[in-house]
Amino acid sequence: RFCKFRIGGGHRFNAGPFEVETIRVTHSIPDCSGLILRSEGGTIVHTGDWKIDETPLDGHVFDRSAFEAVSKEGVTLFMSDSTNVLSSGRTVSEADVEKALIRRVMGHNGKGRVISTQFASNVHRLASIKKAADLSGRKMAFVGMSLRTYLEAAWKDGQAPFDPRELIEAEDIDKYDPNELLIVTTGSQGEPRAALTLASYGGSRFLNFRNDDLLLYSAKMIPGNEGKVMDMMNRVAGMGPTIAMGRGECLHTSGHACHDELEEVLRLVKPQHFLPVHGETAFLYAHANLARQSANVQHTSVIRNGQMLGVAPLRSGRQYSSLGSMSMLGDVKLTPFYNDGENGTGTSEELAIEERMRVAVEGVVVVSVAVTKPEPSPSSEVGDVDDKDQGTLKGNIRITTRAMWTDGGRLIVEMQKSAEAAVRRMPLDVTLLQLERTVADMVRRTCVQYCKKRPDVIVTAHFATQDEEQEHFRSVKNKLGKKKTPADYRRNNSRSSRGGGSSRRGHRSSTPKG
Numbered sequence: 001r002f003c004k005f006r007i008g009g010g011h012r013f014n015a016g017p018f019e020v021e022t023i024r025v026t027h028s029i030p031d032c033s034g035l036i037l038r039s040e041g042g043t044i045v046h047t048g049d050w051k052i053d054e055t056p057l058d059g060h061v062f063d064r065s066a067f068e069a070v071s072k073e074g075v076t077l078f079m080s081d082s083t084n085v086l087s088s089g090r091t092v093s094e095a096d097v098e099k100a101l102i103r104r105v106m107g108h109n110g111k112g113r114v115i116s117t118q119f120a121s122n123v124h125r126l127a128s129i130k131k132a133a134d135l136s137g138r139k140m141a142f143v144g145m146s147l148r149t150y151l152e153a154a155w156k157d158g159q160a161p162f163d164p165r166e167l168i169e170a171e172d173i174d175k176y177d178p179n180e181l182l183i184v185t186t187g188s189q190g191e192p193r194a195a196l197t198l199a200s201y202g203g204s205r206f207l208n209f210r211n212d213d214l215l216l217y218s219a220k221m222i223p224g225n226e227g228k229v230m231d232m233m234n235r236v237a238g239m240g241p242t243i244a245m246g247r248g249e250c251l252h253t254s255g256h257a258c259h260d261e262l263e264e265v266l267r268l269v270k271p272q273h274f275l276p277v278h279g280e281t282a283f284l285y286a287h288a289n290l291a292r293q294s295a296n297v298q299h300t301s302v303i304r305n306g307q308m309l310g311v312a313p314l315r316s317g318r319q320y321s322s323l324g325s326m327s328m329l330g331d332v333k334l335t336p337f338y339n340d341g342e343n344g345t346g347t348s349e350e351l352a353i354e355e356r357m358r359v360a361v362e363g364v365v366v367v368s369v370a371v372t373k374p375e376p377s378p379s380s381e382v383g384d385v386d387d388k389d390q391g392t393l394k395g396n397i398r399i400t401t402r403a404m405w406t407d408g409g410r411l412i413v414e415m416q417k418s419a420e421a422a423v424r425r426m427p428l429d430v431t432l433l434q435l436e437r438t439v440a441d442m443v444r445r446t447c448v449q450y451c452k453k454r455p456d457v458i459v460t461a462h463f464a465t466q467d468e469e470q471e472h473f474r475s476v477k478n479k480l481g482k483k484k485t486p487a488d489y490r491r492n493n494s495r496s497s498r499g500g501g502s503s504r505r506g507h508r509s510s511t512p513k514g
Contacts, residue, residue, distance in 0.1 A: 007033045008063055018044075023070075024063040025050035028094075028122045028255030030159040036066075042076030042313040045269060049081050049278065051257045052264070055095040057124045058159075067268045076313045078271030078297075082279035082287040083256035090260045092253035097218070098128035100250040104216055105132040105182065112212030113178045114138065115241070117188045117196050118219050118252075120146040123154045125218060126184070127161030133182040141168045143207050144186025144195040170206040183207065188219035190228035200235040209239040217245030218252050223280070262287065266295035272314045273299040273326055301326050306334045355456075363404030363455040365443055367419055370396035370464040371435065373428060393430070395423035396464060399443075404455060411450050418446040432461045 005013050008024035015037075023034040027049050037044040045067075052062045084091070105114050114136075118125050126147075133140045142148050148167070154160035173181065185207065187196030198204040209215075215236060221229045237243055244251060256278075257265070266274070274297045276287035281302070288300040303309050308329040338353060339345050348354060372394045397419050399412055406412050422442040426435055436459040443457045 007031055008066065017041075023066040024060055026053040026056050026060065026062045027051060028119070028124060030058060030123055030154065030157075031060075034067075036070050042311065043070065043073060044077045044079065045070055045075050045271070046079040046277075047081055047265070049083075049255060051091045051255055052261045053091070053093050053095075055093045057094050057098065057127055064268065067265060071268060071270045074313075075269050075271040077273045077275060077311045078266070078269050079275045079277050080262065080265065080287070081256055082262075082276040082283040084254055084258045085262055085276075085279065085283050085287040085290060087254075087258040088260070089258055091256070091258050092250065094124050094128070094253060096250060097125070097253050098131065101128050101216065101218065102132045102135060104214070104244055104249070104251070105136050105138070108214045109136055110179055112210065112214065113181045113183060114214050114216065115183045115185060115207070115209075116216040116218050117185045119188060120144065120150050120186055122255075123150060123159060123161065126151060129182065129184055129218075130162050136182070138180055138182040139168050139176060140166070141170055141173050141181065141183050142185075143170045143173075143183055143199075143204070146186050147184055173206060178210070178212065187232070188217065188229075189222055189225045190232045196236075197232055200232045200239075202239075209236060209241050211240035213241035215241045215243045216249075216251055217243065220252050220254060259290070263290060263294045266291050266297065270295070271297055273297070273301075273311050275301055275303070275309065299325050303328075306332045308332060359456055360403065362453050364402040365404070365415065365447070365455045365457045366400045366402075367415075367439055367443060367457065367459045368398045368400075369419070369423065369435065369439060369459060369461040371423065371432070371461055372396065372464045391428075392424045393426050393428065393435075395420055395439075395461075397423075401455075404447075404453065405451060407451070411447070414450055415443050415446050418442040432463075435459075436461050 003013050003015065005011055005020075005022060007022045010021065012019055012021045014020070017039050018037040019039070021036040021038070023036060023045075025032050025034050025047060032048060032050065034045065034047040034050065037046070050062070054061070101116075108114050116129055118129075130140060132138075142151075148164060151160055151164050155164055168176065173183065185195040185199070187194030187198075190197055195204060195207060199207040199209060202208070217233070233243060233245070274288065274291040274295075276284040276291075279287070284302045288302055291297040291300050299314075301309060308331065310327045310329045312325050314325055335347055337345055337347060338351050340351055344351065374391050374393070397416060399415055399419070401412070404411075419439050419442060422439045423435065426438065439461070440457040440459045443459075444454060447453050447455055447457075
């Protein structure tokens with residue numbers, strides 16, 4: 001069930017055994033709150049994602065008084081965001097980032113386009129970008145669907161800094177004077193299909209970099225993404241734009257509290273027990289250590305996802321539970337659920353996650369086999385076909401690949417040979433299912449030997465019609481007259497791809513009949 005509630009102001013609602021009260025905190029998205037969960041077993045305070053921004057752009061300041069008030073009641077367990085515990089000092093205000101963005105945009109007036117990339121969910125940052133665009137007389141365009149998705153959601157909720165209808169369409173970018181454009185893109189983390197990444201490869205439909213462009217990197221590289229982000233930025237730099245990024249530019253600030261803010265709130269709350277959350281394991285242990293050393297919290301713990309922790313209130317500083325004030329109660333088996341955009345939600349098995357990953361790495365081969373059984377016929381009808389081929393099955397085979405390197409068609413030739421050989425070796429009374437399995441195995445082995453790949457091989461076999469048999473015999477005669485080369489397969493594939501029914505998505509190689 002969903003509960004609609006107001007943030008701050010002492011508003012409370014019930015959720016199971018808890019009476020819940022929200023606390024206003026500041027973050028990089030609107031309407032963030034911490035939670036006070038009161039129950040007969042004690043009081044829990046959970047900060048959610050937070051920082052202390054003394055000058056937030058939306059005017060909603062961090063509610064220190066609420067944390068002080070709950071501290072006087074007594075907090076059994078405090079849970080707090082650990083993301084930036086290793087970062088010294090305090091976070092920069094979003095208002096300072098706004099000033100830096102305006103300075104950079106105004107400094108590029110008359111010099112070309114300004115392009116900015118950021119986290120799509122940071123609506124406050126979009127407000128700063130829009131202010132910079134208005135002051136410099138530029139129109140804004142979004143390249144990347146998630147930016148518009150977040151802005152429209154904020155607009156429906158009354159939180160958007162401007163009307164989405166003020167944006168110009170991405171396909172109209174080239175119609176405007178470059179000096180009148182400010183473009184915001186997705187892809188700050190080097191995501192493979194995001195707008196900025198595609199543009200860095202020259203593969204974006206809407207964004208092509210120019211020498212006079214200024215790219216503002218208004219984001220932070222998430223740990224683990226450094227390599228692909230720098231690879232992306234190196235490609236962009238090679239295309240000519242000027243890039244502004246790094247701490248010295250002040251184009252980004254984190255939405256997560258740094259060391260001094262974490263310490264301040266620990267001292268405000270004065271909890272009996274502390275459980276750090278949200279961060280790498282090293283961050284959690286560092287946050288627990290900070291609580292012990294700086295806030296004199298004697299009872300701390302670090303747990304993994306799925307572990308159950310029992311916490312008992314202290315009375316006069318002493319524990320009264322036989323299990324101790326903090327104790328592990330066991331593990332819960334968690335099942336991750338995945339969201340496939342708007343197309344469905346389910347487990348890894350239900351959404352075939354492993355299969356998708358395997359196909360992306362190994363590729364797919366589709367083999368169609370029209371099986372021809374031998375029939376007594378005058379030798380003149382089949383040309384100069386060797387006698388040794390009489391009395392064996394023959395296959396009219398077509399091969400298609402997806403997401404595979406085929407070495408200019410040479411791999412296709414080898415797979416064709418192995419599939420044809422597999423069909424010839426089959427007994428005349430073979431079932432189609434047996435034939436499909438054998439051909440799939442032979443084609444897969446050929447791929448492993450040729451390029452160390454194990455693609456998904458899909459074989460569909462059927463007994464040839466009379467027309468297909470005649471076409472097969474003609475192709476056999478042609479093959480005897482001229483041996484096919486990889487170039488023949490490439491030419492055939494080129495002709496197929498120009499046909500009206502051919503798919504142009506992804507890599508495609510196919511062989512002619514024969």
